[in-house]
Amino acid sequence: MKNVEALIDNPGDTIDQLVAGHRVAYGLARPFYHDPEIYRRDMERVFRRHWHCVAHESIIPNANDFEVFHIDTEQVIITRAADGAIHAILNVCRHRGAEVCTKQKGNARVFVCPYHAWTYGNDGSLRAARLMPKDFRREDHGLKTLHVRVVEGLIFISFAEVSLDFGEVEHLLHATCGQYGWANAKVAHRETYPVAANWKLAVENYVECYHCGPAHPEYSQTHALEQPLHMIEAMNDALEARTCALGIEVGSGNHWQTSREGREAIHAFRYALYEGVESGSEDGKAVAPLMGRFTDFDGGVTSIHLGGTTFLVCYPDHGMIYRFIPKTAETCEMELIWLVDGKAEEGKDFDLDRLTWLWKVTTAEDKAIIEHTARGVRSHYFVPGPIAPMEHNELRYIEWYLDEISHP
Structure with a gap:
């Protein structure tokens, strides 16, 4: 990368110049991991362009249940209305901008703004606005709602x-x-892990297993x-027959595309566990009852990458469920959500x-590695190195990311 520091000192089209100067098959330059304008x-x-999984719907099982999710500066209330429909609404009063929901989770038919008592239904509609003039239209001042999709029990939102x-x-x-029975899971x-690093360092670490051998001896067993x-x-070829028998379709599972054509990115793939291993556990043995269509352990894992953060x-x-949540240019969170069969106790x-x-x-090992890297890339002398063959998913992710930030 040429003249990186000069570009940092001259804003304007700095980001586009950094993208244009990116060296193919190499990692990202230093500013991508700490510069506030890039963030x-x-x-x-x-x-604000892509879909994000925020939770499994079993966290709000009852009518009027809700939970608040924090992403960057945004607060999103996920609610289940009386009719069972799930809504995603911004926690920002349409009057003066106060938070209308002051609890992290609970059960409520309405949210009353603590500032001036504007009252909203848990679908976001404005129910009451005290002492407003007669020509005031409540229907024009509901809470901002987000797009929501619920698929196989997973709640997705889009800004x-x-x-x-x-x-x-x-x-x-x-x-x-669906074949694993996630719609009926709970x-x-x-668990949330705060990470002192830019969100991209966390994602790049997740998508490659080049580091698994030296950094994750437990996983690698x-x-x-x-x-x-x-x-x-x-091993993966032998797994293919079992994959087909279970009806798990990953053969056409590579739709890792940029948003230029108006479609979301998703990539699904299968890989093998070692001989005799049933599940992801300390000893490789089962840790919970079988789910979905499974009547036995098939010796494999299905992995899905979706929309850049899920x-x-x-x-x-x-x-x-692995969620990557940006907080600031140099901090993020990783939330892990474990699912089991809905009837399991x-x-x-x-x-x-x-x-x-x-x-x-x-x-915990990943958190330490990512934070080591974050401290290292702050150095003015950091120069990104070449992507290794085992980091092919990271290379794909970097190319995807650069394309995403290149077009409005």
């Missing part, structure tokens, strides 16, 4: 005025998560993905410590 563009052209087409995503989620545990693809080709992992006995059908052990250990 703001990330928010406008990635986060875009016109949302990206979700058809390919919906089809592929039915063909993957949340067994959630059971998951063959820690090896180069050519070394586990035979990543899903499907084992026969449990599932994982903790203490009887599964032990929570055993269920969560592997990904707690792995994510």
Whole structure:
């Protein structure tokens, strides 16, 4: 990268020049991981354009249940109305902008702004605005609502005025998560990890397994993905027959596309566990009852990358939702959500410590690695190196990201 520091000192078209100067098959330059202007563009052209999974609908099982989600500077209230419909509304009063919901979660038919008592239904509609003139139209001042899709129990939201087409995503989620019974699953545990790093460092770490061998010995004992693809080709080929028998469709699962054509990006793939391994656990043994169509353990994992911030992992006995949440230019969060069969009972059908052990250990290791990297790339002497063959998903992600921030 030439004259990076000069570009930083001269705003204007700095970002576009950085994109144009990116070296193909290399990592991103230093400013992409700490520059506030790039972060703001990330928010406008990635986060406010794409779909994001925020939760599984089992977190709001009853009519009038709600929970507030924080993404960058936005607060989104996810509600279940009396008719069962799920809504996503911004926690911003249409009068003076105060937060209308002051609790993190609960059950409420209405939200009353603590400032001037404007009252909103849990679908966002304005129910009452005290002492306003007679010509005031309540229907014009409801809370801002976001696009919502619920597929196989997963709640997706989009901030875009016109949302990206979700058809390919919906089809592929039915063909993957649907076979694992996620629509009838429930949340067994959630854990949030604050990370002192730009959100892209966290995502780039997640999408490649080049680091798995040296950084994740626990994961690498059971998951063959820690090896180069050519070394586990035979294992993955053997898995293919079992994949077809279960009806899991990943053969046409690569729709990793930019938003230029108006469609959301999704990529699904399968990979093998080592011989005798049933699930993602400390000892490789099952940690919960089988889910969905599974009557036995098939020796594989289904992985799904969706929209740039959402990543899903499907084992026969449990599932994982991995959310990446931007906070500032140099901080983010990773939220992990563990799913089990909706009828499974903790203490009887599964032990929570055993269920969560592997990904707690792995994510704690990831947090440390990402933060080591964040401190390193702050150096004025940092120059990005070449992407290794095992980092092919990272390379694809970087190319996708650069295209996304290149067009309004």
